[in-house]
Amino acid sequence: MLVLFTDFGLQGPYIGQVEAVLQQHAPGVPVINLFSDLPPFDIQAAAYLLPACAQGFMPGTVFVCVVDPGVGGKRPGVIVRADGRWYIGPNEGLFTPLARRAKDSQCWLLPGPPASASPSFHGRDVFAPLAGRLARDGRYSGEELATTELDRPDWPDDLWRVVYIDRFGNAITGLRGSVIGPDVVFNVDGHPLQHARTFSEVDAGEAFWYENSSGLVEFAVNRGRADAVLGLRVGSEFSR
């Protein structure tokens, strides 16, 4: 399976062009567009969403991960193999939490882009063809990197910030539910938020936090918009 994880947006021809290249290089392999509206240019937000969203995908799955404000510049591309899944994309920190948490990982530096590649669309011209070949072949050989080279040492293990606001106004954070307990009360813009297991456990209009279906702490309001009620946007901080 090939999986797209990008900030390209669903608008325009970008996702379709990448999907076409994937299909050409790996005929018959299903392509899933997992996330296409990652916060634009926000590598850190994407980095903490990636391992949460990648859970549950089968070993051998190849993720094309592109949040790439530096496209066309000198930042290198990498391939990461973590716990049996493959990830390919520009290396500006995107794979930091993923590689740190992996039980088993390996990583490779990509050669520079071919001259024919558009300098503004490495997702289509560099990463997609390689991803298609990875999905087909199930292996890669090239210049190996220490996975520590992927790491942004200044980034925390969990990010106490909002990393995504969804269609319903729910605010997903970069903090895993598994590293805190259900007794925690968060301070979100002055509002004390208590834990609930799911939406139907609280009254309509009530704000709460829960561990979402990807394992991340999420702030929500039952049948309301947490972003509006709590004044949240991508990047908003919170504390306990």
Next chain:
Amino acid sequence: MLVLFTDFGLQGPYIGQVEAVLQQHAPGVPVINLFSDLPPFDIQAAAYLLPACAQGFMPGTVFVCVVDPGVGGKRPGVIVRADGRWYIGPNEGLFTPLARRAKDSQCWLLPGPPASASPSFHGRDVFAPLAGRLARDGRYSGEELATTELDRPDWPDDLWRVVYIDRFGNAITGLRGSVIGPDVVFNVDGHPLQHARTFSEVDAGEAFWYENSSGLVEFAVNRGRADAVLGLRVGSEFSR
């Protein structure tokens, strides 16, 4: 064929995660994302869109139908077989018009969700795996329900309300064109709207009603936005 009919939105990882589960459980079966921006939480609007949108799909098609404000609560999941097509989702009324109109139907109560299911994402963890298996096996055995158990007896056969506003501002209603005639003049927020067969039959800027490509009465303005011109939103009522 597997078909998604949800209010998840195209944003975020939700549709992609469900598609991945469907692919894993029914490799090689095409997955169509038919509707992903149903009015949020609006079970009734979705209920009257479902039979209209399901027309034309082949017997054996499996629809994953999720508009589920009560996710994680006690509402049961069901499987409905209606006129040769399968539908799976939470039972809070969503299948009322579908089952009433079916010439031939059967229905089953799903067992409670497995402990491993996320309490906030039964679409991915409960309904999608079952849908994949249905698409593969073409049959289901379990606790049967009378289809009358699906019914919300207080809901009309046709809904004289707007159930969806599309990209162009056209307002789709829950009323089938086949139950009224082309001579009907609708009163829509004080505007008398007459029938036209299609957009090109009226002048630019003119409001009219027509039977849309799914068989439902739709209010439109040629090369304009009916929602703005007529003051319509999801839920707006109208009369004749």
Next chain:
Amino acid sequence: MLVLFTDFGLQGPYIGQVEAVLQQHAPGVPVINLFSDLPPFDIQAAAYLLPACAQGFMPGTVFVCVVDPGVGGKRPGVIVRADGRWYIGPNEGLFTPLARRAKDSQCWLLPGPPASASPSFHGRDVFAPLAGRLARDGRYSGEELATTELDRPDWPDDLWRVVYIDRFGNAITGLRGSVIGPDVVFNVDGHPLQHARTFSEVDAGEAFWYENSSGLVEFAVNRGRADAVLGLRVGSEFSR
């Protein structure tokens, strides 16, 4: 491969319904949704995007191209074969630049729609079934047209207008980079814009033009929104 190129929007059931018809008529052929938010009703904008977006697709690919304000009226449908790829859709000018630029082209007039076709959704009921058959059979026989019949002689070879604004506020134009040189300075709403190869070559906040990944001149602002900074929308003119 089957490719959708439309102004239907991702919202609602339209893209999904067309994809389902394509799958039914050409089982196993991959379907790519290349562009679904073309500027609504704007045939000319779509016409200059089409050859740029179609580059790179394999010979034999079938494009379903629908921007069709005249749907249900008397405008004819056509099939175009240009440089080995197939295009099907309503003929109101959409194929003008494509056919003019093709080294090798042929075109056919479609018969009128079948009585069963919805007058408002020829994309689903007329063009998709034919496209599916084309993808399967790789040939078409019917009433041939001179490709000059597709032409809107009043339309220029390149369009000095904005034809699309993307998610990031970048403004794509109908002008090919290959017909001008990198020394050109464009006058965009009074701003002189110079060439850069890609985003990372200019400072954050700086406006520039570049040849985008589809070969078109595009106005952009590094880590900013060109549409806002330069006051651009679809249809905006510019000069050198």
